[in-house]
Amino acid sequence: MERGNPEDxxxxxxxxxxxxxxxxxxxxxxxxxxxxxxxxxxxxxxEILNRGLIAAMDLVGEKFGEGELFIPQVLWSAKAMQxxxxxxxxxxxxxxxxxxxxxxxxxxxGDIHDIGKNLVAIMLEGSGFxxxxxxxxxxxxxxxxxxxxxxxxVIAMSALLTTTMQSMGEVVSVIKAKKLPFKVxxxxxxxxxxxxxxxxxDAYGMDxxxxxxxxxxxxxx
Amino acid sequence: xNIQIHREELLKQIGYKEPPQPRLLEMVDxxxxxxxxxxxxxxxxxxxxxxxxxxxxxxxxxxKYTGAATLGPKFENKVKDLFDEGKPAEAYILDTAGSIAITxxxxxxxxxxxxxxxxxxxxKGLRRTPGCRGIEIETQQWIFERxxxxxxxxxxxESCMMFPRKSLSFLARFGGKLKGTFxxxxxxxxxxxxxxx
Numbered sequence: 406m407e408r409g410n411p412e413d414x415x416x417x418x419x420x421x422x423x424x425x426x427x428x429x430x431x432x433x434x435x436x437x438x439x440x441x442x443x444x445x446x447x448x449x450x451x452e453i454l455n456r457g458l459i460a461a462m463d464l465v466g467e468k469f470g471e472g473e474l475f476i477p478q479v480l481w482s483a484k485a486m487q488x489x490x491x492x493x494x495x496x497x498x499x500x501x502x503x504x505x506x507x508x509x510x511x512x513x514x515g516d517i518h519d520i521g522k523n524l525v526a527i528m529l530e531g532s533g534f535x536x537x538x539x540x541x542x543x544x545x546x547x548x549x550x551x552x553x554x555x556x557x558x559v560i561a562m563s564a565l566l567t568t569t570m571q572s573m574g575e576v577v578s579v580i581k582a583k584k585l586p587f588k589v590x591x592x593x594x595x596x597x598x599x600x601x602x603x604x605x606x607d608a609y610g611m612d613x614x615x616x617x618x619x620x621x622x623x624x625x626x
Numbered sequence: 627x628n629i630q631i632h633r634e635e636l637l638k639q640i641g642y643k644e645p646p647q648p649r650l651l652e653m654v655d656x657x658x659x660x661x662x663x664x665x666x667x668x669x670x671x672x673x674x675x676x677x678x679x680x681x682x683x684x685x686x687x688x689x690k691y692t693g694a695a696t697l698g699p700k701f702e703n704k705v706k707d708l709f710d711e712g713k714p715a716e717a718y719i720l721d722t723a724g725s726i727a728i729t730x731x732x733x734x735x736x737x738x739x740x741x742x743x744x745x746x747x748x749x750k751g752l753r754r755t756p757g758c759r760g761i762e763i764e765t766q767q768w769i770f771e772r773x774x775x776x777x778x779x780x781x782x783x784e785s786c787m788m789f790p791r792k793s794l795s796f797l798a799r800f801g802g803k804l805k806g807t808f809x810x811x812x813x814x815x816x817x818x819x820x821x822x823x
Contacts, residue, residue: 475641477650477715484714515785520705520721527714542783568763569785 417448424457424489429464431481433488440489450496454533458486458493462532469614476524479614483531490533504535506558506624509551511539513562513593516569521593524613525561532617545575552587559620561610563593570595574604581605588623592616627667627734629727631658639722657719664720665727666698669735670775671798673742681765681797688801689748691739692769695731696780696793697724728792739798748800755796756786769795 420443427436436458443453465482468474510526512519519541526536537555539547543562552560560580564570573591580587591601592610601609607623610616633654637646645651671693674684684690701724708717736753743751756765766786780793788795 472641475646476718477640477653478646480715480718484712515783515787517783517787517789518791520718523709523714524718542785566757566763568757 416446417443417452420446420448421452421457424453425461428458428461428482428485428489431478431485433481433485436485437488437492440492444492444496450493450498453489454493458489459533462486466528466532466614466617470618476613480524480527483527486531486533505533505621507535507537507555508559508561508620509537509539509548509555509557509587510561511543511548511563512541513564513569514544514572514575515542516564516566516593517541518565519563521565521613522561522563525563525592525610525616528613528617529561529620532621534620545572545579548576549579549583549585549587553585557587558624559588559590561590561592561616561620563591564596565593567595570600573606577605590616590619590623627669627731629665629667629730629734631661631723631726631730633658635726636719636723639726640719653716654719657716657723660704660720661701661723661727664697664701664704665724666700667695667727667731668698668778669693669695669731669738670773670778671735671739671742672773674772679768681761681768682805683754683761683765683797684799686802686805687799689743689746689751689799691743691798692772692795693735693739693753693798694769694773694778694780694788694793694795695728695735696778696788696790697728697731698779699790701792702790724792728794732794732796736796736798743798743800751798751800752804753796753798755794761797765797766795769797 420439424436424439424443427439440453440457462482465474465479469479508529510522510529512522526538530536537551537557539551548560548562551557560576562573562576564573570593577589580589588608589606590608590610591606596609598609608619610619636654636658671691674690674692680690705717705721705724708720740751754761756769757763763786766782766788770780770782781789783789
């Protein structure tokens, strides 16, 4: 779209606002349809991404953190953003970085409780991260192996029990021993900041939104 | 066993204090409709005689029980299916409803055990779940060896997690003096533990 024409500029602002609103409201079809409309109208991909999709998802995360929105609404928004992202991806130029970073995620060894981990994965994907989900009962070796394979930025682990959270420390130890560049974030009901410090992890996510915030903070994004 | 979950308690559990938008209410109602078809609550309990390898929590009790309950595999599979179908909000709401349902199933089981104990002259009892409050997670193996009820359909993973995940188990004791500490109070997360509510 011509950048200099005031009418075109106004139309761009309108479409971006519609994309933003659709993600905020978790309206999946509307978000995709408006992103497609924006692409058809030659609106800059970066503008759609940053001022439409990402800006809306950031506000969703903020509202969730403040107790104004709850998990189902966040999931709708994440899905709406994901739909828009899927349409945008083929239009990224080779120099654009399509993802904010890569996160390897899974539940700690021995733990099969994955609802929290699934929510974090969806929110990360919805916010533009590439996620390699290893599922449940993941050994420390597997976390590290996968992180090396996908050139991850972050390893995210969750545990529901005090008995299973101990293996998170083993992941940190392996990373430190091998001097690997991965940041580690942990979460789950029995985990807290004190445990995070005890095992030498980089961050503790109190809930899914906090986890997302901390991952962004770790990567400076 | 009839386990009823009301819309209001499910919304409260998700976090809503005020009624949410109609779209969400519709989804919650749909999920509650599904729940009725999906859960197959089962429970079992057994009185335990004095024996050498009693878990520390049961030592010194006059009357001892183990108990377990589950919502069954159909529920478990549906949560996974919804995630796989790209319906995470529905999956999350269903999972939350399942957590309420298994808690209620466990409370019914506890009522039955208390009635059994009351018939034997004991009014007050304590129950504890393996994996918390000083009870080793490996105690699960001890519990399920004694319950040994194939109808229940609960299996243990290598790390002693129950499958289906919406299952619970506990030890219960009546009478006698409790030896040792099986309380939350010694835990460093006592003041802000999310599990205590």
